[in-house]
Amino acid sequence: MTKDTAVSLWDTSAAEADYENETLGDVTVDVAIVGGGFTGLSTALHCAEKGLSAHVLEAKQIGYGGSGRNCGLVNAALWLQPQKVREKLGTLYGPRFIKKFGSGPEYVFSLIEKHQIRCEVTRTGTIHAAHGPSGYIDLKERHEEWQRLGEPVDLLSREQVSDMIGTNHFHGGLLDHRCGTINPMGYCRGLARAAMWAGAAISTGVRATKLERDGSLWKVETDKGTVTAKAVILGTNAYTDDLWPNLSRIFTMIHYFQLATKPLGPEADHILPGKQGLWDTGQIMFNIRRDAFNRLLVGSMGKVIGSKDQGLSHRWAKKQIARIFPNLGQFEFDEAWHGQIAMTPDHLPRIYELDVNLFTPIGYNGRGITTGTMFGETMAGLLTGMDRADLPLPMTALQTVPTAPIVSRIYQSAFTANQVLKAI
Known part of the structure; x- marks a missing residue:
């Protein structure tokens, strides 16, 4: 398969080698997995380690969807405040989910270390920055809850956060010491390598076209052959299509875009000197980070409109960087890209049992690195006798969101308007 364009900056900068294998034929395995991102590859790795083919x-x-387009922040838990997660999931699952997914970054870092994945990892935390006074109030509430739970999360004053970021643009922040940053495509390819070393097989450039039961088995028909399996895991998240009826209609799809500068010199050393990743409390979220090659990345909700060299998103990124870091000077962009996020109505992910031995974890709400990785471990556990009562959240019935396509278009219009206003 010849690539016409790079998926993202990470596609060309990742140290881990890409993997291609379009051959398939007819094969029989224990588990067929659709999707070569964080979820599918983590599932394959953990299944192979448990002795399943x-x-x-x-x-x-590998990493074509949201995994390879991610901004690379390895964050803990969810966007939601932990107390709201507990309210939504109840006294049994709420604390369990918060604890397990609060440790998500540590689990990701442990896999990176175990399998020596080359993905530019940093472990200096991430900063949740207050876009204004109301955002700081929200962060104080989050801090109080994380402190109650005994987690290493610090509340930063405006002065403290200004020193850490290199700008007085923000009104304070939370520094989460559990977290860090990676090159997400490098991590994805590293998971693929680890999965294959453990005994899993991967076919790229092979599209699943039909899924049907055949007695106690499943048949996954593709354009290159058929896979017969005892169980199937759909790990497609925001890139889910019509392979299973109505599955693509259970979330609202939104886009998230990034622009990365060319490598900068010493003039950028004051920007995030600790290499923390940052996202803000704004309703239309904004993120900043520096990569291992001293590129500055900025992003927000919406699509790239134009290119890295011209157009609305280019003007937006230029204005944002100049506004936040006025002393940076001249710079050019290296790459621009966007990906898709699956947003659920309550901002919680789901695990669905669509049929006997047919599962999908889905609806990651922008937390794909940790959620996809940990759900891969969970899927392998389910297929090898894990008690369903021990799941991090309960399985729920498939419920579509009829207004999702309309809401997605409304969001996109709002995100485009936001770019227009901030590009002026």
Whole structure:
């Protein structure tokens, strides 16, 4: 499969080698996995380590979807305040989910260390920055709850956060010491390498076209052959299509875009000197980070409109960087890209049992690195006798969101308007 363009900056900068294998034929395995991103590859790795034969089917390339387009912040838990997660999931699952997914970054870092994945990892935390006074009030509430739970999260004053970020643009922040940053495509390819070393098979450029029961088995028909399996895991998240009826209609799809500068010199040393990743409390979220090659990345909700060299998103990024870091001077952009996020109505992910031995974890709400990785471990556990009562959240019935396509278009219009206003 020849790539026409890079998926993202990470596609060309990742130290881990890409993997291509379009051959398939007819094969029989314990587990067929659709999707070669964080979820599918983590599932394959954990299944293989538990002695199951697993085969990943990826329609494009490893990390083609949200995994390879991620901004690379390895964050803990969810966007929601932990107390709101507890309210939504109840006294049994709420604390369990918060504890497990609060440790998500540590689990990701442990896999990176175990398998020596080359993905530019940093472990200096991430900063949740207050976009204004109301955002700081929200962060104080989050801090109080994380302190109650005994987690290493610090509340930063405006002066403290200004020193850490290199600007007085923000009104304070939370520094979460559990977290860090990675090159997400490097991590994805590293998971693929680890999965294959453990015994899993991966086919890229192979699209699953039909899924049906055949007695006690499943048949996944593709454009290159058929996979017969005892169980199937759909790990497609925001890139879910119509392979299973109505599955693509259970979330609202939004886009998130990034622009990365060319490598900067010493003039950028004052920007995030600790290499923390940052996202803010704004209703239309904004993020900043520096990568291992001293590129500055900025992003927000919406699509790239134009290119890295011209157009609305280019003007937006230029204005944002100049506004936040007025002393940076001249710079050019290296790459621009966007990906898709699956947003659920309550901002919680889901685990669905769509049929006997057919599962999908889905609806990550922008937390794909940790959620996809940990749900991969969970899927392998389910297939090897894990008690469903021990799941991090309960399985729920499939429920579509009829207004999702309309809401998605409304969001996109709002995100485009935001770019226009901030590009002026």
